[in-house]
Every structure is written in C-alpha cells, then in structure tokens.
Amino acid sequence: MTFVIIKTIHLFAAFIYGGFLIVDNLFLVHIQKSYDTQEHKKIRESFMKYVRKVVPPSLLVAVLTGLYLITQVFGTFGEEGMSSFQMMLSLKAFLGIWLGIRGFAQVYLGIQPLVFKSHVLPFAFVVTILFLSQFMYI
Secondary structure (H helix, E strand, C coil), rough: HHHHHHHHHHHHHHHHHHHHHHHHHHHHHHHHHHHHHHHHHHHHHHHHHHHHHHHHHHHHHHHHHHHHHHHCCCCCCCCCCEEEEEEEHHHHHHHHHHHHHHHEEEEEEEEECCCCCCCCHHHHHHHHHHHHHCCCCC
C-alpha cells in the first residue's frame, strides 16, 4: 500500500513539473511574439509568480519519491548484467536526479545554470523520461 501511495504522489508531482515545462516551451514562448517586450515581461512574471510556489517543491517531491520507488523495483543483477528494464530505469533516475540537482541549486541556492538557462533541456529530459517510462516494461 505504501508503494502505491508514494507512486501516486510521484506521478502527481511529476505531472506538475512536466506540465509547467510543456506550457513554458510550447505556449509561453509564443506569447513573446504577440506582445511587446514590456507587456510580455508582465505576463510572464504574473504566471511565474504562481509557478515559483508550486513547481520547485513538486520537482523535489518527484525526485525524492522517485529515489524511493527505484529502490523498490530495480531488482538484482542477472548473470548477464543489467536487464533492459534496469538500464532504462537507471537512465530515468540519472535524468531525474540531474533535474532535481539543477532545480534545487537554481531555486534554493540561487546558483544559476551556466550554460542551460532556458527550460529547453529540462523539457527534453522530461520528454525522454516519459518515453522511457513507456518502453521500460516491454
């Protein structure tokens, strides 16, 4: 029962974080084309005011619950090494941990990313995690 509850929390937290990245990368970037710089800045800031309250904590919850879940489903190594499931799960964990460290450093420590300042790379990581989730059990 604990596993199901934590997995549900994990999914909701991941949906909140991933949903923000989808909205930001697919929709908010186009607002800039419709408004002048000053209006766009106001619109984006009014949106980000609410995002900053919800998205960073949900990212941390997603990473922490994901770490718990991986300990429950990873399994043991076979004679041939890691199974394809374990390899995909490891890649998902790496990407999730990277997102968590980047988000924590940026939001809570004030360390801005040196190279990847936009949300495009995190968006690509989230999409990759979603695809890996679909193919892990095949």
